[in-house]
Amino acid sequence: MQINDLTLFVRVADCGSITAAATELDISPASASAALKRLEKQLETSLFIRSTRSLRLTDAGERYLIHCRRALTDLNLGQQAIDNVKEKISGVVSLAVPSDVGRNVLLPWLDAFMDEYPELKLRLHIGDTLSDFYHDKIDVALRSGTPKDSSLVAFKICSAQRVLCASPEYIAKWGSIESIDQLSEHSCLFFMLDDRTHDQWAFTKGGKEFKVRVTGNRTCNDADIARRWAVAGKGIVYKSSLDLGDDLVTGRLVPLMTDYQGESADLYLVCPGRDHVTPIILLLRDMLRERCKQRLGLKLRK
Numbered sequence: 001m002q003i004n005d006l007t008l009f010v011r012v013a014d015c016g017s018i019t020a021a022a023t024e025l026d027i028s029p030a031s032a033s034a035a036l037k038r039l040e041k042q043l044e045t046s047l048f049i050r051s052t053r054s055l056r057l058t059d060a061g062e063r064y065l066i067h068c069r070r071a072l073t074d075l076n077l078g079q080q081a082i083d084n085v086k087e088k089i090s091g092v093v094s095l096a097v098p099s100d101v102g103r104n105v106l107l108p109w110l111d112a113f114m115d116e117y118p119e120l121k122l123r124l125h126i127g128d129t130l131s132d133f134y135h136d137k138i139d140v141a142l143r144s145g146t147p148k149d150s151s152l153v154a155f156k157i158c159s160a161q162r163v164l165c166a167s168p169e170y171i172a173k174w175g176s177i178e179s180i181d182q183l184s185e186h187s188c189l190f191f192m193l194d195d196r197t198h199d200q201w202a203f204t205k206g207g208k209e210f211k212v213r214v215t216g217n218r219t220c221n222d223a224d225i226a227r228r229w230a231v232a233g234k235g236i237v238y239k240s241s242l243d244l245g246d247d248l249v250t251g252r253l254v255p256l257m258t259d260y261q262g263e264s265a266d267l268y269l270v271c272p273g274r275d276h277v278t279p280i281i282l283l284l285r286d287m288l289r290e291r292c293k294q295r296l297g298l299k300l301r302k
Contacts (some may be wrong), residue, residue, distance in 0.1 A: 003075065005039045006068050008032055009047060013065050016055055077274065081282055090119035093280050096131040096141035097124065100224040100243040101267075106142075109291050113284065120280065128193055128223050133272040140281050141270050142288075144240065153271045155285045158292035160242045162262035164201075165253040169233035177236070177256045180210050187235040188216035191223040201238050203260040210260070240265035245295050267292065 011021035012032070022032035040047050047061035057065065097106055103126065114120060125131055131138045147154045164177070166186075174186060180203065190197050197219055202211045216235055220226055223239065230237035231252050237244075242265070247253040269285050271277055 001039070001042055002035075003072075005035045006072060008035050009039055010065065010068055010072065012036065012048070012055070013057055013061070018055065077277070081277075081279055089117040089280055089283065091278075091280065092121040092123060093278075093284070094123040094125065094137055094139045095284070096136070096138045097126055098142060098144065099126055099128050099222045100227055100239070101142065102126040103224055104227075104246070105242065105295070109287065113287055117280075117283070128191065128221060130193075139271070139276060139278075140284070143268050143270050144265050145268070146266065147268060147270050151273065153274055153277055154268045155270075157267040157269055157285070157288045158242065158296060160240045160265045160267060160292075160296065162201075162238050162265050163241050163244055163248070164203075164236065164238050164256045164260075164262065165230065165244060165248065166236045166256060167231055167233045167252060168254055170230075170235065171254060171256075173233070178259070179257065180212050180260070183212055183214050183236075186214075187218075188214040189226045189229050189235040189237045190216060190219040191226045192219060192221045202263050203257070205260045238262070240267075242267060242292065242296065 008021060008025060008027075011024055012018055015021045015024070018032050018036065019029045022029045025032070036047065043060075043064070045060045046058050047064060049056050049058055095110075102124070110122065110124070114122060125136065125138060130143070131141055133139075133141070142157070143154075166177075177183060177186065183201075188199070188201075190199050192198070199215070200211060200213045202209060204210070218226075218229055218234060220229075223243070226237050227239060227243060227247070229235060231247060236256065237253075241248070241262075244253055248255065267288075269281070269288060271281060
């Protein structure tokens with residue numbers, strides 16, 4: 001299926017005339033008519049109802065036009081992205097990231113990214129409160145979990161899961177955990193997001209889901225602090241494997257309840273709309289995907 005044929009179809013629909021559309025695209029009416037017939041043959045349906053005086057879309061044509069416009073828009077955006085990447089990468093990008101992955105994982109990656117594109121200026125916002133794109137003047141944000149707002153553009157960066165773990169010192173003092181029932185006997189470490197404490201933890205085992213409300217004496221609105229408390233032996237933490245990778249590899253934290261599977265903690269790069277997807281953001285997306293793949297792979301091999 002030729003892009004020129006799709007473009008012609010859209011212009012004919014807009015103009016209501018094959019001749020007018022052909023004039024706009026600088027082709028002959030005969031070539032335009034042949035292109036439409038070729039497209040209809042490939043689709044095995046009629047797109048227009050033709051008469052000597054009028055031309056209108058069929059029901060199939062109306063439905064196809066919606067998807068055709070969207071496809072051509074995406075193709076144009078892709079072409080623009082390629083063209084823009086060829087130009088020098090410069091300007092300012094405001095990036096919001098969660099506290100733990102921002103401080104302990106992302107900083108060296110961003111340093112290398114800035115070294116590769118020295119004319120780029122970065123404004124980094126670190127914190128676990130969800131930033132407002134417009135009020136906080138954020139261009140792009142890293143967020144855990146699939147965005148609920150369908151108007152946002154979200155690129156999946158990696159698949160990760162939450163891991164239940166504690167330090168060797170904590171385990172030596174209070175014992176390990178093998179089942180859900182034992183969680184109530186231990187001090188758990190919480191973090192708050194948007195004034196909500198994450199004290200209900202979910203797991204799966206053998207296709208069955210388990211949810212448990214846990215208790216503890218330490219809560220913070222910074223997820224990095226919860227991780228640090230765990231490393232210091234203050235309790236049990238339940239966080240993304242991406243956040244805990246270095247601690248798990250080095251043995252500062254030890255996985256618990258390994259027969260259970262933790263909740264999904266997939267990471268997404270989110271923009272407020274298609275118009276905000278710039279070449280810089282596409283390059284940032286590709287870098288983050290590759291780096292996260294390497295980091296999660298290293299953890300698994302260890």
